[in-house]
Amino acid sequence: MSATMRDVARLAKVSIKTVSNVVNDYPHIRPETRARVEAAIEALGYRPNLSARGLRSGRTRVIGLAVPELRQNYFAELADSVIAAAEERQLSVVVGQHGGDRERETAILREGLRHTDGLLFSPERLGQEDQELFEVDYPLVLLGERIFGAPADHVAMHNTSAAQAAVEHLIERGRRRIALVGAHPDGRLGQVRPSDLRLAGYRRALTEADIPLDPTLERPVAPWHPQNGVDATRELIASGVEFDAVFALNDTLALGVLRALAEAGIAVPDQVAVIGFDNIDDGRFTVPSLSTVDTGRDDIAALA
Template sequence: MTITMHDVAKLAGVSIKTVSNVVNDYQYIKPETRARVLEAIESLGYTPNLSARGLRSGRTGVISLIIPDLRNAYFAELADSVMRAAADEGLAVLIQQVGGKRAAEIEALHGPRMTNVDGILYSVLALDESDVDQLVIDTPLVLLGERIFNGPTDHVTMHNIEGARAATEHLLAQGRRRLVAFGAHPGEVIGSAGLRLVGYREALEAAGVEFDESLVVTVGNWHRADGAEGMREFLAKGIPFDGVVAFNDSIALGAMRVMQDAGIRIPADAAVIGFDDIDETRYTLPSLSTINPGRDEIARVAVQYLKERIAGGAHSIPPREYLADFELIERESSHAGG
């Protein structure tokens, strides 16, 4: 049986209008009345009709999160962080997975579903800076990711170059000099892989270590299986190495399995460090050193920026750029005494 606003009003001993005012967060309500209505809502398990609420207020209380791929652990954990941050702001989240496909990303931005949300958080993958015109929409929008900088709206992201440089410096400080840059995308300049390769190269240059193109390993997709296949192909070449700077944790985990199957001891023979600090890295054998890119901070700031745009209008605030703090987390895979 569907619980209605009428049922809540009857249990709380107030009018339906009062219940509506509480649901829509109308500020001029006595605290004791608000408490009584909220208690009735919880007791009955009443869920507001967001569509009807949107017709009355112009808001649905729902935002959209557009992400490339939930199979990628980083995006799955980012979605969790966004949902928790949104809940703290009284917002629900509609997740759209677009598979890193250009047409799907454009449809997600401009399709009819966007009329049912108050704002959009968009983790860009297929579009790039030549597609800025696609971002000029009436719905409040905040960008995540590394594909588009200097766009027409807010951009919240991470320190890709600095994080990769810190990861590389961490292994160089142990005296390791043959470091694999694992996860490159040839020709990419703007994007996680391109930026992290810049950080890797900066660290080598600062340490006086010559860059060796043979140590740059391409991994097209950043899933475990791709990391395993990339490391398998690299080992077949017989190129000596004593460390791996993996451009994300998932491919690092795939690579570690192949290395261990080949008899390579981690970290004694080769140290490994990843990027993203996904939950699984704490429980692998050995546990994986990584860069925590500030995922919770990214989610919190992005939701706050979006809420401000929703309140003032999509184009009410000049574009803002925010980079979250990062942290290097040393675990067993790169422990100097390993």
């Protein structure tokens, strides 16, 4: 069992109050007493109860990060970046995932993540119509592109212009039949979603290059998991639609695209060029290495 403050007090032969004073760095303690308590803490492996300390000080120095799911590489690597940025500021991080469940997202907003000083929150199901839910009594920073104009600080990325740049990169290399993998299945551009913003950038790049839009090249995929990238690319190949490049709306999908093309014996990039979005670590280890859009994940984490 974990050591308690009472165990430390017993071993150091002091009161529980004295142990608390040492843990909270109370200045008026005799050096020999402090040394005895610190030795007992070390011997027992005692770890202070952060939530209890927070009740006394008003701060826990712990922040929360709530994301859709850590199985998506981007969010796992975002969590890593947030933790690194927090450690530089002597903060700890509690990570939670809401799984894209609306009720869970609402509950996290209502309650925060327990015993934290504030929350970094990346919603998936809440939208523009839910702005009043973001009027909370704790520090909140929104991440992502689901909601704009909410009463909270917000750190976002340049989805549309970055997607346009990715497609322009393909066009500059002579590609004209550029498929897109990852459009939202309902195909609407009215709701604010990363897929819609990136689709808009894709279409803008083609239009400005005088390349006709071809709906057969836009492949809907949800969620953005590797197997769905595989399946969408297999369907694209089987359809007989000609294409010489693929823009995957995230790198996780792009990994699936590369797998399906390899299965079909299609050479990358000689026959079909592929570019993704997010710059996840795994993209450096594909053959060939995945071209991608760097979203500035570390900068997003540090700013948030």
